[in-house]
Amino acid sequence: MEILRTVAELREWSRQKRKASGGAVGPVVGLVPTMGALHGGHVSLVRASRASCGFTALSLFVNPTQFGPKEDFARYPRAFAADCALAESEGVSVLFAPSVEEMYPAGAATFVDAGDLGSRLDGQSRPGHFRGVATVVAKLLIAAEPDRAFFGQKDAAQVAVVRRMARDLRLATEIVVCPIVRDADGLALSSRNAYLSSEERAQALTLSRSIRRVEELAAEGERRASVLIAAAREVLSSAPAVRVDYIAVVDWATLEPVEVAAPETLFAVAAWVGATRLIDNAVLQ
Ligand code: PAF
Numbered sequence: 001m002e003i004l005r006t007v008a009e010l011r012e013w014s015r016q017k018r019k020a021s022g023g024a025v026g027p028v029v030g031l032v033p034t035m036g037a038l039h040g041g042h043v044s045l046v047r048a049s050r051a052s053c054g055f056t057a058l059s060l061f062v063n064p065t066q067f068g069p070k071e072d073f074a075r076y077p078r079a080f081a082a083d084c085a086l087a088e089s090e091g092v093s094v095l096f097a098p099s100v101e102e103m104y105p106a107g108a109a110t111f112v113d114a115g116d117l118g119s120r121l122d123g124q125s126r127p128g129h130f131r132g133v134a135t136v137v138a139k140l141l142i143a144a145e146p147d148r149a150f151f152g153q154k155d156a157a158q159v160a161v162v163r164r165m166a167r168d169l170r171l172a173t174e175i176v177v178c179p180i181v182r183d184a185d186g187l188a189l190s191s192r193n194a195y196l197s198s199e200e201r202a203q204a205l206t207l208s209r210s211i212r213r214v215e216e217l218a219a220e221g222e223r224r225a226s227v228l229i230a231a232a233r234e235v236l237s238s239a240p241a242v243r244v245d246y247i248a249v250v251d252w253a254t255l256e257p258v259e260v261a262a263p264e265t266l267f268a269v270a271a272w273v274g275a276t277r278l279i280d281n282a283v284l285q
């Protein structure tokens with residue numbers, strides 16, 4: 001597995017692979033954007049990419065512009081050696097690990113504004129977060145020119161922002177969304193789970209339990225957003241260390257609240273468990 005550090009190297013690698021494929025039918029280059037501290041969720045994205053693309057690039061970049069001034073940029077888990085070993089064992093072709101200066105050259109002043117989507121759900125409690133995400137993902141897609149880029153449904157609002165950005169900028173990359181991967185006890189995998197004490201981790205299970213409860217109600221035919229939200233709130237309130245940030249029933253494309261759930265409606269929760277902010281969701285069928 002090659003490790004690339006510059007945008008020029010990544011672009012050259014991608015173009016070479018495309019050229020060498022001689023116009024083969026089907027996707028040649030897949031990109032899995034990550035911030036590292038890789039876990040089973042990232043592995044599922046790599047596997048999805050490898051299943052449909054000739055070559056998979058994995059980017060590993062803790063993007064400073066998507067963290068607020070009081071957020072966890074400095075202490076975000078970094079595990080470069082372990083990430084390289086895992087990526088290599090999963091058959092990643094290249095790992096792109098740029099410096100901050102490479103992604104944001106001195107004086108960089110151009111950003112991608114996520115519009116209204118940028119201030120909904122996580123964007124409401126984390127102002128500027130989706131501007132940072134849209135900017136770095138646009139940079140990665142422009143650099144790697146992948147046929148497909150793979151994102152996890154766990155970050156469902158991010159998915160909405162990235163889909164809209166790729167559409168609005170008329171990027172050629174297809175955005176592929178892969179299902180949430182959970183631990184055996186139901187907790188959605190996240191690099192931030194590493195922050196949880198064992199007591200907090202036990203209480204964090206109320207997030208996935210609230211999602212399961214809502215899915216059960218939806219399966220029984222309940223469609224009223226107010227009822228689904230109340231049911232999730234009841235589950236979450238059983239854990240004293242859990243402080244709800246939002247519980248939302250929204251259209252997945254616009255992130256606007258809906259009163260009555262329809263197919264493809266997103267049910268999403270965000271909550272603080274101690275000092276750690278976690279998210280979880282389900283797309284209601
Ligand atoms: O989901 C993430 O890990 C990040 O938000 C992403 C998409 C890699 C952009 O930094």
